[in-house]
Amino acid sequence: MESDEQLFPIAILIDELKSDDVSLRLNAIHRISTIALALGPERARDELIPFLQDSLDDEDEVLLSLAEELGSGFVDYLGGPPYGHLLLGPLENLAAVEETVVREKASESITKIAEVLSEEQVQEYYIPLLRRLSGGDWFTSRTSSASLFAAVYSKVGDKTQEELRKMFAALCNDDTPMVRRAAARDLGPFAKNLSKELVVSDIIPLFRKLSSDDQDSVRLLTVQDLISIAEVLDHDETKNYLLPSIRSAVSDKSWRVRYMVADHFVKLASAVGEDVVRDELVLAFVQLLRDNEAEVRTAGAAQIPGFAKLIDQDVILARLMPCVRELASDSSQHVRAALGTQISGLAPLLGKDATIEHLLPLFLKLLKDEFSDVRLNIISKLEQVNEVIGIDLLSQSLLPAIVELAEDKQWRVRQAIIEYIPLLANQLGVEFFDEQLSNLCMSWLGDTVFSIREAATVNLKKLTDVFGVQWARQTIIPKVLQMGVHPNYLYRMTTIFAITTMAPSLNTEAICDNILETVVPMVDDPIPNIRFNVAKAFEVLAGVLSQTSEGKAVIKSQIVPGLEKLKEDQDADVRFFAQKAAETIAV
Template identity: 70%
Template structure:
């Protein structure tokens, strides 16, 4: 009986992994560490690992889970690092399957195990595995091999390092594009482990070979390799041996490669140095800013350095809204680089132009980054230049344009500060509450709530609440309705004192309003206020003494809707 109990965990695992139920097999894999703990290190090595080595599931989800579990963390269940190499067998099997995500996860786990392997284990087991994968008949094994060089390179003597470089070169010249693509992708990780001399002698020729590949999916991955190689050379070496390759990346026939080059321009500029950029790369980068493909112009516009101001005007008029949006997101960052005079002369006209763009994201990107400009030219000059354009848009005859400005006001207020807002924008925000379009009035109330979050309850009590509540006695019922909507929207941002001392005093008399819509929306407002006031003793008293009596009156209203919403609100209020 004792022997059966000792065999039970592995027997259960075998049964579960042979089950037709994928979920059961998957759950057993996720419990494999627990099973290994129960078995103990010796039986895990002698029974569990051989079983995993022989049984390969046909469900990708199960294989992926196994690849995740058999990483360096599992080494402790084997008895320590001296047995870590035993994991390489099952992981090698997973590294050659057809499904890409399984292979990649298996390779990640192999690399994690490699970190705890001794030099002897690497030489006797890991290198043998790597040779099998690199020389495998199927491209899947050779693709996986490309990712396994960097993790062990530094642990090997010079002779075997040379052997590794030779194997990697073989993968770079593989007949299968997928393998060459993997080599281009993982060369970036291997290069930093080599001396400058070996990079120039061995890696640079491989980079040039891959960067001239007939598949653009291979070439685009070499851009990162180019950046890494450039970072290991000094400026004179870059100029002498790498400059033609850099220009080639900028001018590649594939827009995808040019896109990657544009996306990595900042990294490349850092790697080669400012002098070389100014002398050699500005013209090439300008070419990307004027690229026929909008995707390339978009990513390039997101990396504009200060020396490229002359082409910024061109980008501001680009026919692609995405290009203009990318420009709007970056143009403010140029202000600190250019200084006050150049910002006023070069950037402010473009801000005005982009602020009037028909594409909402362009306007948003400008407004959301004005703080950087404010720090350079000052709030007075900024307000003189841009405020008229903002007000013009806020009064646009198209209500959707007005709505876009309203939605950006809290962002603008945060950028420019409370004093500027009170002086320049407060009246504008209040005017939206009386707009003829309901969506604008609704957006205006949400705007007030967000402004309260930005500037605080005390500011709201002094600056905007009196104006909002004053509308509660307006002869036009739409204004009175707006007061109620504003109260409901702002309530969660207010404190109990503000609600009891100001808000309730204004809205309680509205229980006698002649318009039923006012009365049932008032009932809704009382329900919201009851929830907000509930945590405060002062609030609870106000609910019981003021809100509940008002709701009781409304619950006997002649209008059915008023009665319904009042009774619903009463249920909430009486629980406070």
């Protein structure tokens, strides 16, 4: 006879799963693996699984969690793969419920379990499950079955494989659009398990039927099937069997189908071979880039550099560049933004001369775009252009635009420029930077937006790493320290932030000779926020100074007395950070 202690886990689970409170039932499902572990494999198989199978009438949220838990290594709690088929029962019920996300999660868990099943288990338990689901009266079960074929096709014999192909074909010809949509989604993965001969004889006719379906929600999913099938066939076979379908998809009456083609164009072009790309896809791509729908043009713009890698330079210049120029002036800001992200990827393919002639004017045009995302996207990708045409030419062309953007009304644009400055400075050299960009960098420290001031202090640290401590002492530290006595407390606060951020890049000499004479007096600043940030700064500065004997002496003579004073401050936050800094320094 089982003790009360042995019955306790399953009893608690039953009580919680029967509760009216959804959160309790959900909590029980999340603990189901712990319950199974407490029960042991035998009781989990004999009691827990039947209970779960009989208690599936619940909220979608609970069912979704159950579907997920059963596919997350739950086989181990039943005693390993020999008992994995026991989970198929509850999951089959979940795969037939009305809620889509539950069905999809259940199907995903079933395919995970299929991986650990033996051929005998697949034949005895999994194939009957597939027959029931794919032949179910309700479309929900038939929809779920579509994703379950690929997982076991290679584990069964020829006769069963033929049956699976017929069952899948029935789904492709189903009267319900939702079932055909599921079949279209899973046709590609299923095809990858078949021989080339069977792909030609069985899969391509199904693909053609689905790709000409009267529902565009079905047709758009066949674009990925097209790629999967092309990857199985050689290039000549692709040309013979798939070219009409490619042409139809590019010219489909539904913009959603054309969008899918544009969005997957590089994958499609990579799969079909050079001949088809040269003879068919260049013109098809141009057609998509000039599509009436902005969504299609946006997707196409994102594919430009990837597709350009597959064609010759003269074709890029003759066919693609006219489209790129049109897209740079497109009426849709989203199209221009997508182009801004991708256009710099053409520079390495065109080379220096063609980039200067064809791309540089477009960069300058997009840098002046009224939409901030367009400008941001261009700025973030300039490195590729720099590698091709060199920083001298790039700086001459772009410097006026960069200066203009540095004062842009959109703070995110100003921030993007700041993040690009260290890279630009490294390539321009110290002389050019001091003449053209130094004042700009200092002006950001007084920006009205905190994020810009913060980014500006990080920028100064990076510039110190690029040009060295001596340059920082001569060029930027004096300007930073001048702000430490500014009447506006925000400027004084920025000084402390800048010093704290830059400190790891400085040396003892710079801190002792330049920094401390400004920071130490700020212990008496009237603003508490500044005083506790002084305590934080002392902690960081002491970390640098402690690396030399001279620095350790300065810590004792200047920093420790400053912290002692702050530890007695009337403000609690100041006392807290001063105490924390003092403890860190003492360690």
